Amino acid sequence: MSQAPVAGSAPPTLNCLLLPLTDRTLLLPSVALAELINQRPVEPRPGMPDWYLGEIVWRGLRLPLLSFETASSGTLPAAPASGARVAVINAIGGRPHLRFFALLVQGIPRPCKLDAALAAAGAPLAALELGSAVAGGEAARIPDLIGLEQRMADTGLI
Numbered sequence: 482m483s484q485a486p487v488a489g490s491a492p493p494t495l496n497c498l499l500l501p502l503t504d505r506t507l508l509l510p511s512v513a514l515a516e517l518i519n520q521r522p523v524e525p526r527p528g529m530p531d532w533y534l535g536e537i538v539w540r541g542l543r544l545p546l547l548s549f550e551t552a553s554s555g556t557l558p559a560a561p562a563s564g565a566r567v568a569v570i571n572a573i574g575g576r577p578h579l580r581f582f583a584l585l586v587q588g589i590p591r592p593c594k595l596d597a598a599l600a601a602a603g604a605p606l607a608a609l610e611l612g613s614a615v616a617g618g619e620a621a622r623i624p625d626l627i628g629l630e631q632r633m634a635d636t637g638l639i
Contacts, residue, residue, distance in 0.1 A: 492596050492597060493596065493597070494594040494595060494596045495510060495594065495595045495596075496510070496511040496512075496592065496594060497509060497510055497511060497592070497593050497594070497595050497616065498510075498511055498513075498514055498590040498591065498592055498593070499590060499591045499592075499593055499616060499617050499619070499621055500568055500584070500586045500590045501586055501587045501588040501589075501590070501591075502549060502550050502586060502587055503550055503559040503562075503587055504550055504554075504556070505550070505621075505622055506619060506620070506621040506622070507549065507621060507622055507623075507624050508593075508614060508616050508621035508622065508623050509570075509623075509624065509626075511592070512571070513570055513571055513573070513626065514568055514569070514570060514571070514590070515569040515570065515571050515581055516539075516569045517566050517567070517568055517569070517586075517589065517590060518539065518566065518567045518569060519566060519567070520561060520565055520566065520567060520585075521537050521538070521539075521567070522537070523535035523536070523537055523546055524536045524537075529636070529638070530551075530552075530636055531548070531551050531555075531557060531558060532547055532548045532549075532551035532552035532558070533545060533546075533547060533633075533636070533638060534546040534547060534548055534558060534585060537567065537583055539567075539569055539581070539583065542580075542581065544569065544581055544582055544583045545582050545583065545633060545638050545639070546567065546582075546583045546584075546585060547582060547583065547584055547585070547629070547633075548584075548585055549584050549585075549609070549624060549629070552608075552609055552629060552632060553607040553608050553609040553610060553624075554607040554608065558585075561585060561587070562587045562588065564587070564588045564589070565585060565586065565587050565588070566586050566588065566589060567583045567584070567585060567586070568583065568584045568585075568586045568590065569581050569582075569583050570582055570583065570584060570626065572626075572630055573626055573627060573630075574626075574627045574630035574631065576630065576634070576639060578639065579630060579633070579639045582629075582630070582633065591617060593616050593617040595614075595616060599614050599615075599616070600614065600615045601613065601614055601615075602614050602615045602620035602621070603620075604620045604622065606622065607622075608628075609624060609625045609628050609629055609632070610622045610623065610624060610625065611623045611624070611625045
C-alpha cells in the first residue's frame, strides 16, 4: 500500500555527507559513515596494492585503510593533509567477516540534504564511481562501495 504525500508536508530528503578527498569529493548517505576519527598509527602490509594504506585499530577491530583516489584512478596516494581524518565506513557487501573499512579523507565531511531535485553533475567518472551529482554547490561523485569491497576481496585483503 502506498501513501500519498500529505498536503503541506516537506518533500522527502536524504541526509548525506560530502567527503573531501585530494582530487574530488565523495557523496555518501549519512548512514554509510560509522564514525569519523582522527588519524592513527597505520600498520602497513608489504606487497599490497598502492590503494591499501595498511590497517588501523578502531574499537578493538583491525580495519583496512584505503585511498579511494588511488583505488579508483590509480594515482599514487597523496600525503595526508594536516586536517586529514579517517572515515570508518559501514560495509554493505554482505560479507560476514567485513563489517567496516576505513577511507582516508582530507578534512571533515560536510552534511547536506538531497531531495528529488538532485541534478546530475556530468563530471567524468573513474573506476569505482557510479555517478556524479551537484550537492552542496559542488560536483560530487557517488562511490561504488560494493565494488570497493569486491576489489578488497579480489586482492585478498578480506
